[in-house]
Amino acid sequence: MTEPIPPTFVYEVTDVPASEGVTPWQTVGPYFHYALPYDSGPQVAGSSRPGAFTLHGCVYDAEGRPIPDSLVEIWQADESGRFVDEPGIFEAPAPDGFRGFGRCDTDADGHYAFTTVKPAGVPTENGAEQAPHIAMSVFARGMLRRVVTRVYFDDEASANASDPLLSSVEASRSATLVAASEDGGYRFDVRLQGADETVFLDVAAH
Amino acid sequence: MTDLEKAQQSADRVATVLDPAYLFPDYTSTVLRSPSKALVMPPAGLSELTGPTFGSGDVRDTDADLTVHGSGEAIGERIIVHGTVRDSYGKPVRNTLVEVWQANAAGRYIHKVDQHPAPLDPNFVGAGRCLTDEQGHYTFTTIKPGPYPWRNHTNAWRPAHIHFSLFGRAFTQRLVTQMYFPGDPLFFQDPIFNGVRDEAARKRLISSYDHSATRPEWALGYRFDIVLGGAARTPMEES
Numbered sequence: 001m002t003e004p005i006p007p008t009f010v011y012e013v014t015d016v017p018a019s020e021g022v023t024p025w026q027t028v029g030p031y032f033h034y035a036l037p038y039d040s041g042p043q044v045a046g047s048s049r050p051g052a053f054t055l056h057g058c059v060y061d062a063e064g065r066p067i068p069d070s071l072v073e074i075w076q077a078d079e080s081g082r083f084v085d086e087p088g089i090f091e092a093p094a095p096d097g098f099r100g101f102g103r104c105d106t107d108a109d110g111h112y113a114f115t116t117v118k119p120a121g122v123p124t125e126n127g128a129e130q131a132p133h134i135a136m137s138v139f140a141r142g143m144l145r146r147v148v149t150r151v152y153f154d155d156e157a158s159a160n161a162s163d164p165l166l167s168s169v170e171a172s173r174s175a176t177l178v179a180a181s182e183d184g185g186y187r188f189d190v191r192l193q194g195a196d197e198t199v200f201l202d203v204a205a206h
Numbered sequence: 207m208t209d210l211e212k213a214q215q216s217a218d219r220v221a222t223v224l225d226p227a228y229l230f231p232d233y234t235s236t237v238l239r240s241p242s243k244a245l246v247m248p249p250a251g252l253s254e255l256t257g258p259t260f261g262s263g264d265v266r267d268t269d270a271d272l273t274v275h276g277s278g279e280a281i282g283e284r285i286i287v288h289g290t291v292r293d294s295y296g297k298p299v300r301n302t303l304v305e306v307w308q309a310n311a312a313g314r315y316i317h318k319v320d321q322h323p324a325p326l327d328p329n330f331v332g333a334g335r336c337l338t339d340e341q342g343h344y345t346f347t348t349i350k351p352g353p354y355p356w357r358n359h360t361n362a363w364r365p366a367h368i369h370f371s372l373f374g375r376a377f378t379q380r381l382v383t384q385m386y387f388p389g390d391p392l393f394f395q396d397p398i399f400n401g402v403r404d405e406a407a408r409k410r411l412i413s414s415y416d417h418s419a420t421r422p423e424w425a426l427g428y429r430f431d432i433v434l435g436g437a438a439r440t441p442m443e444e445s
C-alpha cells in the first residue's frame with residue numbers, strides 16, 4: 001500500500017453546468033463484493049458440456065503483484081459462433097448448457113477462473129474472419145475505468161496468424177492476447193502495466 | 207476513407223479524450239494499476255457489438271427497493287433515485303440491467319474490508335438491481351448514503367455516492383460509474399470524482415434534486431440520467 005499523500009491538490013468547483021454527452025466512468029472501488037459477484041457467475045458453460053474447460057489466470061499490477069480485489073467479466077459466442085440471446089445472467093446454465101456471459105472476482109492471489117468452451121471464430125462487422133476469442137473486461141479499485149482485452153487460444157495457430165487484430169499488434173506484444181493451453185484448459189494472465197503489459201483495447205469508439 | 211483509416215482517425219480522437227484517464231496520480235492506487243501503453247482499436251467484431259440480454263427472471267420487484275430487506279426500517283433519509291438510460295444516439299436502452307451498491311446513512315458498507323468505525327444498519331444491505339422499462343427508465347428506493355473516509359491522502363473523504371453498473375445492449379456499452387448528490391461539500395478534495403478532467407463532463411455524475419419525483423411524506427426524489435457510449439449491433443426489433 002502506498003503512503004497517503006498530503007492534500008496538495010484542491011480542485012476548483014465552479015458553476016459550469018453539465019454538458020450533453022456520455023456518462024463518464026468511475027472506479028468500481030473496493031466494496032463491490034457483496035453486490036456484483038454471484039455464485040454461478042464463473043459458469044459460462046455447464047461443466048458437463050462437451051469441450052468444457054477452465055479458463056483461469058491472475059491479474060497483476062505494475063510491480064507484478066497479484067490484485068486481490070478486481071472483477072473479471074467475459075462475453076463470447078458458443079462453439080458454433082452463436083451469441084446467446086435468451087435473457088438472463090444470474091441463473092446457472094444447465095449442466096450441458098451455455099450462457100455466454102461470466103463474472104468472477106479475483107481471490108487473495110489475484111486469481112479468477114471460469115468454466116467455458118472455446119467459441120467458434122466470429123467475423124468482424126464487415127464480415128472479415130477472426131480467430132476464436134473471448135471478450136474480457138477487468139475492473140478494480142485504482143482503475144478509474146475498466147480495461148478491455150481479448151482472449152485468443154495458443155492452439156489456433158493458423159487462425160491466429162490471419163486474425164486482423166493479432167496481426168495488427170506488434171509481434172512482441174500480441175502474445176499477451178493468447179491464452180496458454182494446459183491440462184484442463186487455458187491460462188490467461190492480465191498484466192495492467194509494465195514491460196509485459198497486456199494489450200488493452202478501445203471498444204468505446206466503434 | 208477505408209475502414210482502417212476511419213478506425214485510426216477515431217482512435218486518435220478517442221486517445222485524446224479518454225476521460226477519466228487510467229493514470230491520475232492524485233488517486234494514489236492508479237499509479238500501479240494504469241496501463242501505460244496506447245490502447246489498440248480492434249476491428250468492430252461481433253463479440254464486442256453484442257452482449258447479454260435480460261429478462262424478468264433476473265430481478266425481483268423488491269430488488270429495486272433497498273429499504274425493505276430487514277425486519278425493520280432502514281435508518282436514514284429515504285430517497286428515490288430514478289432516471290433514463292439512453293445510448294449515445296439518444297435512444298432509450300430498455301430491459302437493461304442496472305445494479306447499484308452503496309454505503310449506509312452512516313457511511314459504512316456491509317463489506318468485510320470496510321473498517322470505518324461507523325455503525326452498520328442491520329436493516330440495510332445497500333445493494334439493489336432493476337431492469338429499465340420500455341422507455342429506458344429505472345427507479346430505486348434507497349437511503350441517502352453518508353460520506354466515508356479513506357486513506358488516499360490526509361483527511362480524505364469520499365463525497366456521498368451510489369455505485370452504478372450498467373450493461374446496455376453490447377459489451378462496448380458496459381459502464382460502471384458513481385452517482386453524486388448536488389452541492390456536496392467534499393468535491394474539492396476527491397480525486398475519483400475529479401479524475402474526470404472535463405468539468406462539464408464531470409458534472410454529468412451529479413444527480414439533480416427532482417421535486418416531481420419526491421413523494422409527499424415519504425421520500426425525496428433525485429434524477430440521474432445515464433448515457434452509454436459505444437455501439438451495438440442493432441437488433442431487428444429496434445430498427
Ligand SMILES: [Fe+2]
Nearest residue numbers: 029031367369
Ligand atoms: Fe463507494
